[in-house]
Amino acid sequence: MPAAPPFPVADPLGEALHVLRMDGVFYCRSELGEPWGMTLPATPGCLWFHVVTSGGCRLTVESGDGGRGTEHVLRPGELALVPHGAGHVLRHAPDAFAPDIRSIPHSMLDGRYALLRHGGDGPVTRMVCGAVRFGHPAARELVERLPGLIRVEPSPRGDRVQDTLRLIAAEIEDGRPGSEAVITRLADVLVIQAVRDRLEQDADARTGWLGALADERIGHALAAVHRAPERAWTVATLAATAAMSRSAFAARFTDLVGEPAMTYVTRWRMHAAVDVLSGGDATVAEVAYRFGYRSEAAFARAFVRVVGEPAGRVRRRAAGRGPAGLEAFATPG
Incomplete structure (x- = not known):
């Protein structure tokens, strides 16, 4: 056991x-x-x-x-x-x-x-x-x-x-x-x-990954992913983190979170990449390397699949951008 x-x-x-x-x-x-x-x-x-x-x-x-x-x-x-x-x-x-x-x-x-x-x-x-x-x-x-x-x-x-x-x-x-x-x-x-x-x-608001964080075993694995999304996670390493068998972990993770473990890892990794790119300082290639991708092209494909737009566009939009309609608020009347 x-x-x-x-x-x-x-x-x-x-x-x-x-x-x-x-x-x-x-x-x-x-x-x-x-x-x-x-x-x-x-x-x-x-x-x-x-x-x-x-x-x-x-x-x-x-x-x-x-x-x-x-x-x-x-x-x-x-x-x-x-x-x-x-x-x-x-x-x-x-x-x-x-x-x-x-x-x-x-x-x-x-x-x-x-x-x-x-x-x-x-x-x-x-x-x-x-x-x-x-x-x-x-x-x-x-x-x-x-x-x-x-x-x-x-x-x-x-x-x-x-x-x-x-x-x-x-x-x-x-x-x-x-x-x-x-x-x-x-x-x-x-x-x-x-x-x-x-x-x-x-x-009712505590569903999906937020609700799953409260689970003693799955929550432990989720926290590990959140703290180190750049690690080369696999179902086996996540199961070990949760102290569960691979099959039991995979089934319980999907049941609680609503998606398979590796789908979640990729999505969270892209979330973290958006966060870094939005800072405007790191290049797409640097972010790809930081999150464990051997090529910028592989990272770019995964990014578009998860985020829905190219990583370069997110980076270019970051500097000085305000949400639509707010720019005029910062202009004296």
Whole structure:
């Protein structure tokens, strides 16, 4: 009988969250006097977040069928995530005029951080909003499992998300030098915390490789692949890592993950290659060698088969590229 694995994956979700490395595309601190409203267009590939630090607003996320969607009231201390980049509207009251945010004048404090003062002379709502994207394809798979809107309401038990929200509110209130840098970093932490909490609470989201990480044996093999995708993995070496027979491992892996082990290894390896190529520094040949391919041509074929486009195109697109529609956000109005 095979020996037990050296250790189980003690924190499967933590293992998965290693791929949630974010690239902040746009951050905005807003001071909004009633009457006010603004429309944020659909930005595929981005996760939007909105933090109300004082005042309040109404958030409407476009429905999948093009309808108006459901309106949600956000109050101080609340966080809303729009994970799939759907178009949405923020405003102080139902049916308030809400122009496209790209048409509203704003001041850029640096290349990605804006200060937006908008609306009338009425009561003021203060918010921090932003758009982030996830470079690793597996991270995008995680985000796709989330619902179209996530709300995190104030909690009397003072959980970590609320602690981070309070820190953001304090930075806005104090206005100390460097507050923009602190707010953007806290916002990134806030998004990860909210995604983690949602995945912990939603059993339906923990499917495929994310759910399989919790299996003592298969999770151990998955973690090994994630940590060293460049290794020359085979079903036999993965089975040994999981302390299982080859046939038992192959059957259990496919059952839990939903695809054969070597198909998964190749796909994860290409995910990692996308991550490296998106940095823009390594050549396709260097990436091919790094991930164990003897020829650039063999790597290129595998890459196209898994990713759906040539590796060179991914590399060329990487430098300075923002998701469609976001470039104008970083242009002063």
